[in-house]
Amino acid sequence: MKAQLLIPIGIIAVGLGLSSIYTVDEREKALVLQFGEVTAARTEPGIGFKIPFVQNVVKYDDRIISLTTQPLEVTPLDDRRLVVDAFARWRIVDAVKFREAVGDGGESFAKNRLDGILNNAIREVMGSVPSTAVLSNDRTALMNKIRDIAKREANALGVDVIDVRLTRTDLPEQNLAATYARMRAEREREAADERARGGEAAQRVRATADREVVELTSEARKQAEIVRGQADAERNRIYAEAYGKDESFFAFTRALQFYAESLKPGTSSLVTEPGSLYFDYERFVTSLAAGGTAPAAGN
Known part of the structure; x- marks a missing residue:
C-alpha cells in the first residue's frame, strides 16, 4: 500500500521540481512574476528557479529588433507636403521598466508605442527644415x-x-502631376534661355567673322593694288629701258604684240583701209619706232 502511494508522490515531486526550473537563452531577458509583480530579473543565460504555480516567467528578446513605420505625410517649412517612412532599430535595455510600461502587451504593444514616438519625432524634425533638405542625398543630420x-x-x-533611417521621401500622388508639370516648365524655360544665349553668341560670332572677312578682303585688295601698281611701274621702267637701248627692237616687239592681240583665233575681225600700215610690216614697224600709233582695230 505504501509502495503504491510512493509512486504518485514521486511523480508529483518530479513534476514540481521540473516546473520550478526555467532556462534563459543568451538571446533573451527573463522576469519572474508573482501575482503580476516582478520579483526577479535575469539577464544572463542559464538555469533559474521559481515557485511552481505561484510564480511565472516572462521572456523578452534581447536582440536588436527592427521596426518599419507606416508612410507618414509631413509638411516642411516651405509647405510642400511629403510622404515619409522610416526604418528603426531598437533594443530592450531595462526589462523591468519595459514590463511596467507595456504590461501584458509585450513587444507588439511596444512597437505600436515606438511607431507613435517615431512619427512624432519625424513630424517635429521635418517641420523645422525646408523640403530641399529632406529630398537631398545627405540626410544624416x-x-x-x-x-x-x-x-x-x-x-x-x-x-x-x-x-x-529614412527609407522614402516622396511627394504625395496628388501633387506629382503638378510638380512634374512645374519642373517641366522650369526646364523648358531654362532650355529657351540657353537657346537664346546660344543664338546671341552665334550672332556675335557671325558678325565678328563677317567683319574680319571684310577687313581681310579689303586688306588683300589693297595689297593687290599695291603689288599691281609696283608691277606696272616695274614693267614701264623695263619698257623705258628697253626702248632707250634699242628703239627698233622695241617697235618690233610692239608690232608682234599687236598682231597677236588683233589676230586671235575664233571670231576676231579687223576693219582697216587697204592701204593701211597694218599690211605693210616694214612701214608699220618704222611707224611704231618713230612714235606712231597702231591702226584702230575692233573685235
Whole structure:
C-alpha cells in the first residue's frame, strides 16, 4: 500500500521540481512574476528557479529588433507636403521598466508605442527644415535628430533606439502631376534661355567673322593694288629701258604684240583701209619706232 502511494508522490515531486526550473537563452531577458509583480530579473543565460504555480516567467528578446513605420505625410517649412517612412532599430535595455510600461502587451504593444514616438519625432524634425533638405542625398543630420528625440522618448519604455533611417521621401500622388508639370516648365524655360544665349553668341560670332572677312578682303585688295601698281611701274621702267637701248627692237616687239592681240583665233575681225600700215610690216614697224600709233582695230 505504501509502495503504491510512493509512486504518485514521486511523480508529483518530479513534476514540481521540473516546473520550478526555467532556462534563459543568451538571446533573451527573463522576469519572474508573482501575482503580476516582478520579483526577479535575469539577464544572463542559464538555469533559474521559481515557485511552481505561484510564480511565472516572462521572456523578452534581447536582440536588436527592427521596426518599419507606416508612410507618414509631413509638411516642411516651405509647405510642400511629403510622404515619409522610416526604418528603426531598437533594443530592450531595462526589462523591468519595459514590463511596467507595456504590461501584458509585450513587444507588439511596444512597437505600436515606438511607431507613435517615431512619427512624432519625424513630424517635429521635418517641420523645422525646408523640403530641399529632406529630398537631398545627405540626410544624416536629420536622421540623427529623429533618433535622438525617439531615444529620449523611448527611455520611459526601457527601450534604446539605436538607429533611425529614412527609407522614402516622396511627394504625395496628388501633387506629382503638378510638380512634374512645374519642373517641366522650369526646364523648358531654362532650355529657351540657353537657346537664346546660344543664338546671341552665334550672332556675335557671325558678325565678328563677317567683319574680319571684310577687313581681310579689303586688306588683300589693297595689297593687290599695291603689288599691281609696283608691277606696272616695274614693267614701264623695263619698257623705258628697253626702248632707250634699242628703239627698233622695241617697235618690233610692239608690232608682234599687236598682231597677236588683233589676230586671235575664233571670231576676231579687223576693219582697216587697204592701204593701211597694218599690211605693210616694214612701214608699220618704222611707224611704231618713230612714235606712231597702231591702226584702230575692233573685235
